Amino acid sequence: MYSEIVLAGFGGQGVLLIGKLMAYAGMKAGHEVTWLPSYGPEMRGGTCNCTVVLSDKPIGSPISKRPHALIVLNLPSLDKFEDTVRPGGIIVVNTSLINRLPRRTDVTVVPVPANEIALELGNARAANMVALGAFIAASGLVDRANVGEVLKESFAARPKLVAINEEALRRGFEIGQAHTTAVAAG
Amino acid sequence: MAKKLMKGCEAIGEAAIHAGCRLFFGYPITPQNEIPEYMSARLPQVGGMFVQAESEVAASNMLYGASGAGCRVFTSSSSPGISLMMEGVSYMAGAELPVVIVNIMRGGPGLGGILPSQSDYFQATKGGGHGDYRVLVLAPSTVQEAADLVIDAFDLADKYRNPVMVVGDGLIGQMMEPVEFKKTIKPEELAEKPWATTGCAGRERNVINSLYLDPEQLEKHNWDLYAKYQSMAAEVRHEDYNTEGGCDVLIVAYGTVARIAKTAIDQAREKGLKIGLFRPITLYPYPAEALAKAALGAKAVLVAELSTGQMVEDVRAIVAGRRPVAFHGRVGGMVMGPDDLVAEAEKLVAVPA
Numbered sequence: 001m002y003s004e005i006v007l008a009g010f011g012g013q014g015v016l017l018i019g020k021l022m023a024y025a026g027m028k029a030g031h032e033v034t035w036l037p038s039y040g041p042e043m044r045g046g047t048c049n050c051t052v053v054l055s056d057k058p059i060g061s062p063i064s065k066r067p068h069a070l071i072v073l074n075l076p077s078l079d080k081f082e083d084t085v086r087p088g089g090i091i092v093v094n095t096s097l098i099n100r101l102p103r104r105t106d107v108t109v110v111p112v113p114a115n116e117i118a119l120e121l122g123n124a125r126a127a128n129m130v131a132l133g134a135f136i137a138a139s140g141l142v143d144r145a146n147v148g149e150v151l152k153e154s155f156a157a158r159p160k161l162v163a164i165n166e167e168a169l170r171r172g173f174e175i176g177q178a179h180t181t182a183v184a185a186g
Numbered sequence: 187m188a189k190k191l192m193k194g195c196e197a198i199g200e201a202a203i204h205a206g207c208r209l210f211f212g213y214p215i216t217p218q219n220e221i222p223e224y225m226s227a228r229l230p231q232v233g234g235m236f237v238q239a240e241s242e243v244a245a246s247n248m249l250y251g252a253s254g255a256g257c258r259v260f261t262s263s264s265s266p267g268i269s270l271m272m273e274g275v276s277y278m279a280g281a282e283l284p285v286v287i288v289n290i291m292r293g294g295p296g297l298g299g300i301l302p303s304q305s306d307y308f309q310a311t312k313g314g315g316h317g318d319y320r321v322l323v324l325a326p327s328t329v330q331e332a333a334d335l336v337i338d339a340f341d342l343a344d345k346y347r348n349p350v351m352v353v354g355d356g357l358i359g360q361m362m363e364p365v366e367f368k369k370t371i372k373p374e375e376l377a378e379k380p381w382a383t384t385g386c387a388g389r390e391r392n393v394i395n396s397l398y399l400d401p402e403q404l405e406k407h408n409w410d411l412y413a414k415y416q417s418m419a420a421e422v423r424h425e426d427y428n429t430e431g432g433c434d435v436l437i438v439a440y441g442t443v444a445r446i447a448k449t450a451i452d453q454a455r456e457k458g459l460k461i462g463l464f465r466p467i468t469l470y471p472y473p474a475e476a477l478a479k480a481a482l483g484a485k486a487v488l489v490a491e492l493s494t495g496q497m498v499e500d501v502r503a504i505v506a507g508r509r510p511v512a513f514h515g516r517v518g519g520m521v522m523g524p525d526d527l528v529a530e531a532e533k534l535v536a537v538p539a
Binding site for chain 1: 217
């Protein structure tokens with residue numbers, strides 16, 4: 001298994017966090033993992049992204065110019081990264097904030113109204129977790145139980161947030177299951 | 187110990203604590219602020235001390251004082267800050283004081299930018315400050331290796347009574363990877379330093395100094411230092427990757443670029459092109475003998491760096507015209523991709539010998 005995943009959105013949407021959870025869950029499953037944030041001068045209000053690589057072998061480049069999968073939470077991120085995804089890959093799109101679907105026809109598109117679902121659950125900030133749930137279901141790359149476990153660990157200081165995030169993850173997972181695909185490549 | 191997912195900067199800080207270091211003096215600069223941030227939180231928990239100095243110049247002189255008093259001591263900075271520290275580094279080299287300095291390199295010259303760079307190779311490996319001196323230079327390419335080398339750096343600094351520099355870039359510093367710490371040294375377990383200024387009751391006075399006004403004495407001191415730098419050759423380290431049985435093109439790269447090269451090697455294999463990698467882990471002393479051997483097993487050599495060409499000068503001197511040596515560099519914070527390295531390698535094999 002070898003997979004490069006780019007996660008992108010506005011600063012504050014929590015793409016770095018769900019990238020970390022994915023990497024942490026991958027590590028728990030015994031994979032080699034890297035998590036690399038963009039740390040350029042663009043900060044507040046700008047786009048924010050990170051790259052996660054999951055592999056069975058030691059990882060070379062932690063940078064991905066042609067990812068196997070993309071999770072985008074806002075429109076500028078879709079505009080920026082849509083064309084980089086490898087054919088046969090997967091794009092998870094937050095349709096709550098992105099008013100178009102990807103133009104690509106050679107990838108699996110997973111549309112998720114992440115903010116709407118999070119609002120329904122009572123906390124708009126859990127939108128990132130909805131998107132993560134959709135991705136892990138659609139890609140099968142990361143074990144859901146492992147993600148649940150690391151979610152609990154990373155919210156250990158704020159246990160009140162665990163339940164809503166778990167629920168957000170579950171709702172996303174249900175949507176993702178309808179788009180199950182194999183993105184692991186190479 | 188279970189592996190933890192840590193940022194390179196945090197792993198570097200934790201490694202210093204595992205090495206028995208309890209003192210950090212520094213001044214903030216991107217992209218390595220997570221190191222002082224981490225040390226400022228961790229050191230008080232383990233009975234240590236963190237000081238944010240008024241400048242890098244001040245920090246480097248605090249290092250001099252603490253090292254002279256026999257303590258393991260550590261700082262980190264990024265390129266412009268390292269330049270400011272060079273006064274202290276030269277004095278510590280002259281006074282033969284052990285210290286560990288981490289440089290998370292960024293693009294220059296001047297303030298430059300904050301993105302990854304390897305443009306301080308000359309500064310790190312050829313001395314850096316004034317005077318005829320060298321520091322041991324270690325270049326990790328993973329978070330795990332960064333942690334391991336920081337621990338080793340303290341031992342090497344004490345062994346040679348010399349500054350040791352660990353050079354990375356923003357990718358190594360900002361990236362998270364699983365890491366475990368190979369050993370834990372308590373400060374009280376460290377060997378005594380009989381040369382340190384620890385109070386001279388009952389013994390001869392120790393003097394820590396780099397001033398030699400008598401030219402005969404200074405010349406002797408310079409040659410003694412030279413002999414010490416020569417003896418550091420015992421510490422050379424490198425990694426060979428995919429070089430068994432020779433290769434079409436040998437990429438020579440360190441740190442982040444070496445990782446990109448490994449991905450390029452896998453891509454080239456699918457195209458039937460055999461690329462090998464020679465990755466120096468010590469940049470000073472340079473693993474010259476091993477490089478010569480690896481280069482002679484290849485048809486051509488490609489040096490890849492995040493600079494306009496610095497290490498390539500050393501590689502050309504070592505290969506000494508026996509193989510063609512090409513160069514590929516990106517600068518300003520731009521980083522080459524694996525595809526770029528494969529394309530450069532393809533160009534080399536396409537040229538008739």
